[in-house]
Amino acid sequence: MEDILEKLTIVVKRGKADKNSPYPPDLKGQDGADELTAEALKMGFTPDEVLQKALVKGMRLIGEDFSAGKAFVPEMLMAAKAMKAAMKHIEPFFKSGSVKQKGAVIMGTVQGDLHDIGKNLVAMMIEGAGWKVIDLGSDTSYEKFEAALKENPDAIVGMSALLTTTMVNMKGITQKIKEKSPKTIVMVGGAPLSQDFCDQIGADFYSPDPQGAIEYLNKLVS
Numbered sequence: 001m002e003d004i005l006e007k008l009t010i011v012v013k014r015g016k017a018d019k020n021s022p023y024p025p026d027l028k029g030q031d032g033a034d035e036l037t038a039e040a041l042k043m044g045f046t047p048d049e050v051l052q053k054a055l056v057k058g059m060r061l062i063g064e065d066f067s068a069g070k071a072f073v074p075e076m077l078m079a080a081k082a083m084k085a086a087m088k089h090i091e092p093f094f095k096s097g098s099v100k101q102k103g104a105v106i107m108g109t110v111q112g113d114l115h116d117i118g119k120n121l122v123a124m125m126i127e128g129a130g131w132k133v134i135d136l137g138s139d140t141s142y143e144k145f146e147a148a149l150k151e152n153p154d155a156i157v158g159m160s161a162l163l164t165t166t167m168v169n170m171k172g173i174t175q176k177i178k179e180k181s182p183k184t185i186v187m188v189g190g191a192p193l194s195q196d197f198c199d200q201i202g203a204d205f206y207s208p209d210p211q212g213a214i215e216y217l218n219k220l221v222s
């Protein structure tokens with residue numbers, strides 16, 4: 001049974017999106033992340049198991065190879081492509097939460113940062129938990145957050161960063177948001193962040209994972 005999760009970890013790490021994908025050449029004709037995710041769900045693994053035990057693990061492994069100089073940006077891009085092919089099967093489960101919306105969350109990966117997989121995951125889980133999500137995508141400037149806040153003045157802002165070089169951009173954006181609308185709640189997350197960093201930049205909440213973000217949001221309306 002667990003075999004399929006191991007296979008899925010490998011195809012994500014190797015960047016094999018689907019059966020028709022010619023990359024990587026040695027896996028030509030074999031099932032990719034698309035087919036294996038569908039199969040794992042059909043076999044009864046929960047979306048969370050598939051996510052944590054296979055997909056996120058595959059991304060972690062390619063990251064480790066990159067750190068060790070054994071993989072490069074093109075390989076990381078292919079892994080991201082495979083992850084996206086898998087996520088389309090997972091997304092409906094997370095988005096099928098309660099219908100009545102509890103409030104709005106404006107989400108974006110911070111300026112200069114193109115990593116959007118974690119942010120997308122957090123966004124879809126927040127949406128599934130009953131919140132309206134306004135997703136501004138990656139490389140999000142203060143101006144984009146400001147424009148979205150103008151349209152949704154009561155919204156909470158959620159910012160993500162994956163690079164030590166871009167997480168610092170959260171400080172300026174948070175400060176400007178707080179100057180313009182002091183009541184706006186700013187929530188931050190992403191692999192290189194910490195509670196200390198959150199405190200330093202004057203954000204209201206830090207969560208290392210989507211669950212923590214959801215718990216915090218739900219407490220705000222309970």
Ligand code: B1M
Pocket residue numbers: 056059060061062063064066067073074076077079080112113114115116117118119121122157158159160161162163164165187188189190191192207208209210213
């Ligand atoms: Co890049 N990359 N990357 N990359 N990349 C990392 C982040 C890195 C750790 C790899 C490594 O060195 N081991 C490293 C950063 C080092 C550092 O700064 N500390 C790195 C680097 C260096 C770079 C480039 C600079 C490489 C280069 O060009 N030389 C470059 C930067 C480009 C840019 O952004 N300007 C770059 C580029 C890329 C790709 C474009 C090729 C691709 C991204 C594709 C995409 O996202 N569409 C990519 C990838 C795929 C990765 C790794 C391998 C995987 C990231 C990922 O998707 N993780 C990554 C290595 C790694 O993470 N181990 C790496 C899975 C995802 C589910 O986790 O995003 O952490 P994560 O999200 C989590 C939590 O953090 C949390 O919940 C999520 C779900 O559990 N969370 C929140 C996230 N946001 C949150 C917000 C919240 C709450 C929780 O509230 C608001």
